[in-house]
Amino acid sequence: MSIVSVILAAIAPGVALLAYFYLKDRYDTEPIHLVGKMFLFGILLVFPVMVLQRAFVHGFGDDPLVFSFLISAGVEEFLKWFLVYFLIFRHATFDEPYDGIVYSVAVSLGFATLENVFYALLNSASISTLLMRAFLPVSGHAMFGVMMGYHLGKAKFNPEQRTRQLFYSCLLPILWHGVFDYVLLTAKTYWIWIMLPLMAFLWGRSLWNVKRANARSPLRVLRREERVEM
Numbered sequence: 001m002s003i004v005s006v007i008l009a010a011i012a013p014g015v016a017l018l019a020y021f022y023l024k025d026r027y028d029t030e031p032i033h034l035v036g037k038m039f040l041f042g043i044l045l046v047f048p049v050m051v052l053q054r055a056f057v058h059g060f061g062d063d064p065l066v067f068s069f070l071i072s073a074g075v076e077e078f079l080k081w082f083l084v085y086f087l088i089f090r091h092a093t094f095d096e097p098y099d100g101i102v103y104s105v106a107v108s109l110g111f112a113t114l115e116n117v118f119y120a121l122l123n124s125a126s127i128s129t130l131l132m133r134a135f136l137p138v139s140g141h142a143m144f145g146v147m148m149g150y151h152l153g154k155a156k157f158n159p160e161q162r163t164r165q166l167f168y169s170c171l172l173p174i175l176w177h178g179v180f181d182y183v184l185l186t187a188k189t190y191w192i193w194i195m196l197p198l199m200a201f202l203w204g205r206s207l208w209n210v211k212r213a214n215a216r217s218p219l220r221v222l223r224r225e226e227r228v229e230m
Helices: 003-023 032-060 064-087 098-122 127-157 159-186 191-215 218-229
Strands: none
Touching: 003 032, 003 098, 003 127, 032 064, 032 098, 064 098, 064 127, 064 159, 098 127, 098 191, 127 159, 127 191, 159 191
């Protein structure tokens, strides 16, 4: 495979998944330039994450439990959450619960896409390897982004639950990302038998979150009222 083919194959899953979740917004799609900007910020986030993770490995070692939940999941998901919370949470375009999912997924998939490109180039990855990575780490990052965004949406539109939902929006992606990484690091010969049901659960839960977030949209009520008036 040529370098261009490898890069395109590494980029394609992240872009396809972002388009999928973007188009799941049933009532008011977000400005494409802002979604693209968050995707770009996710790409740029790879570099500080690499520096921090290397420093943490030197400080804490590479024990699988510590690496999975603190160094990998903890650093990555917290910094993604930090970006979405401080750049988008109070933004005027965040006007329905599903928007949290769109922007969180955009950051997560930007991060996953550059990570996938680096992996493909450094390991001379084949198409079959890139397909496997599309199913596992790339879609995994998307699922963690859905979790994050779902609870950010609940925090935004349920002020009485804001503190608790903000806590969930950061903690749950770290927890499930940590489980994901821990399985890959420790279940060397039988990881597929754990990963398949885990990914099925994450996808099922994510699609449920998508449905629930859309159902809570205030624009849904407005659309219904407009139909009644007509």
